[in-house]
Amino acid sequence: MAADLSGIVITPPTRRAKAAGVYRKIKRLPILPLFVLGLVVVCGVFAPWIAPHDPESGDLRERNIPPAWSNGETKVKVVVERMTISERTTSVTLSDAREVDPNIQLGNNIEVFVRPAGSTKFLLGTDHLGRDVLSRVIYGARISILVSVVTLVVGGSIGVTMGLMAGWYGGIVDEFLMRLVDIKLAIPLILIALVLVITLGQSLWIIVTVLCLFIWPRFARQVRGEVLQLKNMDYVSLAKVSGASTARILFIHIFPGTINTLIVVATLQVGIVILLESTLSFLGAGVPPPTPAWGSMVADGRDKLAGGVWWISTFPGVAIMLTVMSLNWFGDWLRDTLDPRLRQLE
């Protein structure tokens, strides 16, 4: 029974409807995370041109300046001849007070800046050594990007190769490699990493090596699973029959089939690498100072919090959180787009 369509008039979409269509398409893209990640990459690559100040040296006279929008903090203190340590918060010496107001007398009250107001010179304030926090956060993106790219390429390649081999050969090779993965999952790796870094010395390359140890099993497992499925495909048998070498089959015929999965895994792993790198930095086993890394900046500001100096720790932490959040978000989106099967996994 055919439906009666005679009454329906098809009109071309109006301009407004077209715009709505475009909007719907854009809405599906993860704009916010892409923006944040783009910003991080631009900051990392062009840090010397973007950063307003030198990230590694500062003027001690300009230390602990709060962010631009905060007001200075003043307090009324009593002018005294000499003061004991316990009176330091309530009184000020005559000679200091005279610098502000030459006519001041002993016993008078005077309003003193406990903390200067923020200035637009340092948008996010300065740290305990007078270094610009904003510049350090911008430069910090460099370390994070460098570490994650190198780790991903090296650790990812190792994991992929292991996974390909385990999946293809099966048997003892598979058993051995997968037990290696299990062991990795069962040891407190961050502790081993700390021991490694402290023993062998702090350097970028040792950190990267340690992080590679962290991430390869995830790749290996995923690729192995894919290979197990792909190796029974007809086109693989065909390649085998036509005399292709094992290496050729693995890298030309099977590997491309795993790429979608790999992209998703890689995106989600970058977040983990950034978190781990910053954790190592925070614990004092990261890239050696004074190179700005987000984790060590958080550590720098830790003991200043009690004095109300909150900005040194806060901003680098926000940078880590936003980056990792964007990566997870973007990774989830990629997963849903490229490989919906993976949704079951995590």
Added chain:
Amino acid sequence: MQKYLVRRFLLALVTLAAVSLIIFILSRVSGDPRHIYLDDYSTQEDWDRMGVVLGLDKPYYQQYGIFLKGALRGDFGESVREGRPVTEVVIERAPATLLLGAVSFSFSILIGVPLGILSAVKRGSLVDGFGKIVALIGQSAPPFWLGIMLMFFFAVKLGMVPPYGKQDWNSIILPAVTLGWYYAAANMRLVRSAMLDVLDSEYIKLARAKGVNSRTIIMKHAFRNALIPPLTFAGVTIGALVTGSLVVETVFAWPGLGRLAIEALFAFDYPLLQGVVITFTLLYVTAAFIVDVLYAYIDPRIRYA
């Protein structure tokens, strides 16, 4: 089932052996331990005698054998820094870490599971949105930073809880929340997606059609089956809580094993460090094994595989 458990058990043993080997190699690579014990005034004779006492005059494989033999009996030598047997120091610090781990684990379950159920049942509602924010922060904020921020806000600004140390009962709140948040987030996501899957299945539809009230459907029919993924994750969680304690104990000056490990590390106190690492691994491996057993018990597909 037995075969499966034996395999897991053997794996646990291999893991312990591997960790002990790594730790042993690292402690030897880092240089002669006599440099720590002896000062500039000691003679060559002292040096040699110390070598005999520590077993350094023997080849490496024998040294490892001696180390293993001691480790099996719970003897890791003496801590350089504390001048006491390592085992004594470790036992002294372990309860604090176990307490922190237990409270964090409970927190992650008590927050994560109900929130997961609610956001699956009331999908798209305010609760769901709230859950999403909790999950997003938990999975993205580095714990050390989260801890510092919580400390600044609740301890320094509001003065509601002590900022660090282990004094009153309320000093555990901030460390436990910091440590547990990530896992609460993970549990929430797992329970939510598992619940959504189950709620969509045929037998739930049948139950609804039969007129079973929705409370029974959610708690009896759906929730029980949605428990498997979070349970699997619990194994990882318990292990990772141990590692997470490294960071959180450092932030909050919590007197547990995590902080002990960091102290030993930066004091180059290798005997102590070896003891702590092995203890951590033991905790980790035991937790994973218990979960494996539980898992096999709950999911018959594994038992009979």
